[in-house]
Amino acid sequence: MPNDAIEARNISKIFGQGEAAVRALDNVSVSISQGEFFTLLGPSGCGKTTLLRMIAGFESPTSGQILLDGADVTELPPNKRPVNTVFQSYALFPHLTVAQNVAFGLQMLGKPRAEVAETTDRMLALVKLDQMAGRKTSQLSGGQQQRVALARALAPAPRVLLLDEPLSALDLKLRKEMQIELKRLQHETGITFIFVTHDQEEALTMSDRIAVMSAGKIQQIGAPRDIYTRPVNRFVAGFIGETNFLAAEAANGRVTLKGGGPTDATVESGRSGAVTVAIRPEQVRIGAPGEGSLPATLRDLVYFGTDTHCYLTLADGSEVVVRLQSPASGDVGLEPGAEVGLSFAPGAAQVLGD
């Protein structure tokens, strides 16, 4: 498979021994294509950083293999792998200047002086830091340090760039800017990016594909749109965006809500009995009582500016959140206590795997 820049095969990692042993990665397999912007997304402790460090060569798997361009690099030390990392803490060398930091990798590779200088200049220009070349890294702002770390990792033109939550230390505005910047850099360099984050919005806006991880396992791999609209299980649905989980009954390939009517969600013909249906808050419409497939009582309304969140209670006491786009007047025309009927946008209701 020549298209795969990186492939992880059946990777497991166990920290500690005996009863204290922790399984950080549990038989993880993933293939990442050349030129892809691939994101490992999950809560802290899910194993995403461990997997990243394994690709970089800082950790070795307890079992399994790492392949780079089809070749097994599992036992290759980090300094022999054409893979570079942007560290969460940036890890800029405090005793070197900005330019010396960027040149470091090229010098270690024994590149000729002229080439080192030329590439360093080009990289500094790429991250718009050409004015700062002679500064000490401690004199830079957080955003500038971030750019130096990027330039330093990109300078040796690695096959794969690994980014370990690189934006987590920046404030919101800067983070938004850097997200765009990162996409631009990836586009310009054509290098495969593997990005680790726990921020689902960051993952959705930047990635070509996302692997959602939890408890050492990959829960789902797919394009952002697929992950959001077709989560395979409760974890993925709950971790990415807000979701309502509704109890339902499956029979003959059709799904009927508990305490309500049928939905257009489909289920494998063999499956029957109790299932969970996931529906995004913005895919629910509120109508008059008796309309739609689910009766509910409006409990509370909270105005959020662009939209208004409606909190409703079902007959069995469970809660549903609905997100309505606020109209020009700001008033959605509903009062708490109102009896309503809920209907779902076509194709929005999803039956979860488990």
Add this chain to the structure above:
Amino acid sequence: MANRAFSVSRLPGFTVTALAVFAILYLPILTLVAYSFNASQSVAVWGGLTLDWYGKAWANDHVKDATLRSLTIAVSASLISTTVATLAALGTTRRKPFKGQTFIYVMINQPLMVPEIVTAVALLIFFASIKIATGYQGLGYLILAHSAFCVPFAYLPIRARLEGMDFSLETAAADLYASPWQTFRHVTLPLLGPGIIAGSMLAFVISLDDVVITEFVKSGGQDTLPTYMLGQMRRQLTPEINAVSSMLLALTVALLTAFFLLTRKKTN
């Protein structure tokens, strides 16, 4: 202090005691220095300012000899102990705890735990038989003994520096194609520099100040500055000793000030 009315941390008599302690701590040292400039032989009489005693000390061949020997030993011991301590610090920090690590700690810190007189006697016994066996009487014994008891003093600041160092920097270097040796040469060593300098300075001061072990290990005519001074104190006291003491004191204080500035920079 904003609140004069009631300070919770104030305890009666503590401030007075503390200030008295500081005064008493410095008074004798200042007296000693002051009398090195006293033109009169006697402490009882202030005969005006003079630098004569420094001149006398400078012209004294015994002092010159002992100073040179002290410096030779201190420089050698500092170099040797710092080298082995740097290696040991690299070997015992920032790696997965391994079997025998505690043993290494205990060995390295042993000179801090054993009373000097005990080490001195043990070395006297050990070196006496070597002296008989080999006939060698040189400075080597003193250098070896000093190097050994300086190890923990060199080791501690280097280890502290290593532990305070950001591990991810070396990870980053490895990521950027630096071999382990290149990582050490270009990242670890430059960052470790202040720790190594601080350690070697501490070792130097400790070696320079040693009395007990030197007194027992030295062969005839191998006086260092402190053992020479100790010998003189038995005899007649002249302000010449004050002059020598003051010079040694000045050197120590200068080195220690530099040491504190070096180690403090790290925390900034």
Add this chain to the structure above:
Amino acid sequence: MANLEDRQDARSARNGWLLSTPALVLLALAAVGPLFIMLVYSFLVPGKYGNVEWGFSTDGWTGILFSRDIFDDTVKLADAHLTIFWRSIKLSLLTTIFTFAVGFPTAWFIATRPPRARPFWLFLITIPFWTNLLIRTYAINEVIRIEGLMNTILLKLGLITEPLRIIYTDFAVFIGMTYVYLPLMVLPMFAAIDRFDMRLLEAGYDLYATRWQILRRIILPVVKPGIIAGSILVFVPSLGAYVTPRVLGGGKQMMISNFIELQFGQGRNWPLGAALSMLLLVVVTIALLIYVRYANRETSHG
């Protein structure tokens, strides 16, 4: 084949040992190893002109407490030795107690300075800590000797008519040791007080405690680990003190170290000297072990 992780761990451990080897060799050769030789020597027969003769004897050890009469060969308790041991222990304890009495207020004073002034006061304590012990002892000698500063001033003021004879007494040794070991008491106590949460005092006063009760019921129990550390750090070197009793005790008011030295000089009894050194080592090790156990218990609680 062991897996990659295990091989990496093994390599890391091997490198750890390899890097530590030069230091270990140096210390084995010139610090730890000779202690074992000394232990052997304590069981040998003293040579006529110093050193030892090869032959097993426990006289070195029994000589610690008993002496053999050279004329009738009877064995009796060696009073002179006991006097020296008692002086060593008495002076070390007194030094420990007195350095605590004045060191505690000093440590408290430093710890309660405004944060910006604290390093300055700490530096003032640290300077004597690192300066040459011999010079500091000599400085005390300058103050307390017969024609020293103190007597000169007191005579001039007319407070005394005869100079005070302090030098070459136990009291002189006590003054000297208190002076030179005081920083060893202050520094660990400062470290403990520095971590002390001053809000505890507010809570104490809030609950009607007097200043004395605050000190006794809150401060002292909380900073106890620092007090223990300081006490051990003063007691251990006091017990093994050599320079101070030699300079201020004038060769007569011997402490155990000077007594040990004597065995390698005029005493010409190396086995006794070796046995005495071993004894001192054992006592000091026990003191340090008590401290380590105590410190460990404290930290596991906190």
